[in-house]
Amino acid sequence: MLEVRNLRKQYGDLVAVNGVSFCLQPGDVFGFIGSNGAGKTTTIRMISTLLEPTAGTATLNGADIVKDPLAVRSMIGYMPDFFGLYDDVKVWEYLDFFASIYRVPRSQRGDVIDNVLQLTDLTVKKDAFVQSLSRGMQQRLCLARCLVHDPALLLLDEPASGLDPRARAELKALIGELGKMGKIVVVSSHILPELADFCNTVGIIERGDLLAFGPVDQIVKGAHTTRVLELRLLREANASARFMLDLPHVVAAQATSESLVCVDFSGDYEQQAELLKHLVSEGFPVIGFREQEADLEDVFLRLTTGAVQ
Amino acid sequence: MTTTSWKHLVTDNPMLVEITRTRRRFMSLGAGRSVNSGVIAVLIMCYLGLLLGVLRFREDIAPIGLIFAQTAIFTILAPALLHGSIAGERERRSWDILMAAPVSKAQIVAGKFLGALTVLGIGFALFLFPTLITLAFYRGHTPIVPFLGAEAISASFGILLCALTIFLSARARRSFMALGTTLTTLLLTLLAIPGLVATLTMGNDVALEFACYFNPFWALVALVRLSDGSHISNGMPALVYGLPQVAFYLGFSAILLAWSINTLIFADNDVKFKPRKASDA
Ligand SMILES: Nc1ncnc2c1ncn2[C@@H]1O[C@H](COP(=O)(O)OP(=O)(O)O)[C@@H](O)[C@H]1O
Ligand SMILES: [Mg+2]
Numbered sequence: 001m002l003e004v005r006n007l008r009k010q011y012g013d014l015v016a017v018n019g020v021s022f023c024l025q026p027g028d029v030f031g032f033i034g035s036n037g038a039g040k041t042t043t044i045r046m047i048s049t050l051l052e053p054t055a056g057t058a059t060l061n062g063a064d065i066v067k068d069p070l071a072v073r074s075m076i077g078y079m080p081d082f083f084g085l086y087d088d089v090k091v092w093e094y095l096d097f098f099a100s101i102y103r104v105p106r107s108q109r110g111d112v113i114d115n116v117l118q119l120t121d122l123t124v125k126k127d128a129f130v131q132s133l134s135r136g137m138q139q140r141l142c143l144a145r146c147l148v149h150d151p152a153l154l155l156l157d158e159p160a161s162g163l164d165p166r167a168r169a170e171l172k173a174l175i176g177e178l179g180k181m182g183k184i185v186v187v188s189s190h191i192l193p194e195l196a197d198f199c200n201t202v203g204i205i206e207r208g209d210l211l212a213f214g215p216v217d218q219i220v221k222g223a224h225t226t227r228v229l230e231l232r233l234l235r236e237a238n239a240s241a242r243f244m245l246d247l248p249h250v251v252a253a254q255a256t257s258e259s260l261v262c263v264d265f266s267g268d269y270e271q272q273a274e275l276l277k278h279l280v281s282e283g284f285p286v287i288g289f290r291e292q293e294a295d296l297e298d299v300f301l302r303l304t305t306g307a308v309q
Numbered sequence: 310m311t312t313t314s315w316k317h318l319v320t321d322n323p324m325l326v327e328i329t330r331t332r333r334r335f336m337s338l339g340a341g342r343s344v345n346s347g348v349i350a351v352l353i354m355c356y357l358g359l360l361l362g363v364l365r366f367r368e369d370i371a372p373i374g375l376i377f378a379q380t381a382i383f384t385i386l387a388p389a390l391l392h393g394s395i396a397g398e399r400e401r402r403s404w405d406i407l408m409a410a411p412v413s414k415a416q417i418v419a420g421k422f423l424g425a426l427t428v429l430g431i432g433f434a435l436f437l438f439p440t441l442i443t444l445a446f447y448r449g450h451t452p453i454v455p456f457l458g459a460e461a462i463s464a465s466f467g468i469l470l471c472a473l474t475i476f477l478s479a480r481a482r483r484s485f486m487a488l489g490t491t492l493t494t495l496l497l498t499l500l501a502i503p504g505l506v507a508t509l510t511m512g513n514d515v516a517l518e519f520a521c522y523f524n525p526f527w528a529l530v531a532l533v534r535l536s537d538g539s540h541i542s543n544g545m546p547a548l549v550y551g552l553p554q555v556a557f558y559l560g561f562s563a564i565l566l567a568w569s570i571n572t573l574i575f576a577d578n579d580v581k582f583k584p585r586k587a588s589d590a
Contacts, residue, residue, distance in 0.1 A: 084402040084405060
């Protein structure tokens, strides 16, 4: 279990991370979303014991990142937002180097390397030189490196940046796989759709503040006190909008075109059915009536102001 | 050194994989490593040439002369091979990845240092063979004590070179800066300062002797003169060459290594390497 409590980092006057707290369980794939400069990398580097927090701390399976960094390090796989690969080494040599640093017993190293290569689909590249790999492969090699010691927590900082769509899709599948293996996976990104479909938990950070945290569906619901209904009419969109404004639970109603009306509705589903009944009995030619699906993107745009430090 | 720290730094240090890595980096041949293969081929040729030359002129080459050459080669080779040991990791940004691994700073420095000593040890072993040939056949007189003193000076100075290069590499941002500072430091202490002292004091032997006391090449020359039976007419008594230098080199190496470990603390993250904002200043 990863427990982050009031983690804070300050550079002079600049508060890069302002008391972030959250808790993750094994199997959680956590999408850490925020625009550039929001504080994602700083948070991740503090958890990976590379940066000392100004205040607050985090514990991973009971080990404290400030008091016992060596114990934490042996349980995490950290993938920074750059590759940091060595040239002039072969793929297996690279993995062998990290396997020995992470104290994988010599007798098991061969098997471990074969396993992570298979998982990251790099088996055919085992004897290739690192610099000969494509960008997507190098990214997967970095991930393979993070996996040699079977860590409990994976910290992946913007893993999908700079990858082509295919490599991106492969990476997503791989990250989902890792969550199923019971690891805690933290994936940061400034591009929302990149995370939305394979994370089960999200956190939205802006200017160092964690604005929202929780399971994806809960976040999406929580941010909406009203639902948005979309009505399609044959005609009289404007008149129907004016009519609805006087009905109960209608917070706002606006015709967006000749035939479309958007309604901010605070009632429940019963009351939604009532609304439709009123409209029809009033003689409005309703041909479509549906709730707009709120998604993470809306929540993100709603919560953040777009301000970047 | 206590048993725990010995275990921590040596027997139980996962960074000893640096030895394997050094070996792979400098001594592996084959496709994809053509530069390496070329350099190794040239080195083998040079070595064979040296062996042939030594065999041919075995009676004319003074053993300590060969040790002098060996020390000169170490002086160039150690910075050339090791300048990137830490600065290079930082440059490639593999450093953060290493720092996030469960190894201590001391273990990293110890690993880098022991990896460097492997290269040095191989060089030393390669040179030992021709040196022993000249020792056996040299027609001049070579007493065993100055000979051993010369070998000890060469080896311990080599260790100091490794420690110095690693230290400067730990402090530098870029590996070529580490190389530059190392070579400049060596040039200054080994050549420029003695030269300057000699000029300023107008050949005052005592002053020069002081300026060069810890200069391995000066000490080696003194040992050659000693073993030839001649003695230095003035300046330091000849007996003081050998042990003091060795002790100084080893002690200074230890200081530099300890200092490197401390230096790594601020290489911990890139805070110091980011341009400072106006508000921070
Ligand atoms: N070493 C540093 N010194 C000063 N300010 C920094 C340093 N590292 C990051 N920052 C600042 O902290 C804020 C958060 O940065 P970062 O965590 O890298 O954001 P993100 O990864 O979300 O894009 C930014 O405003 C950045 O300029
Ligand atoms: Mg970042």
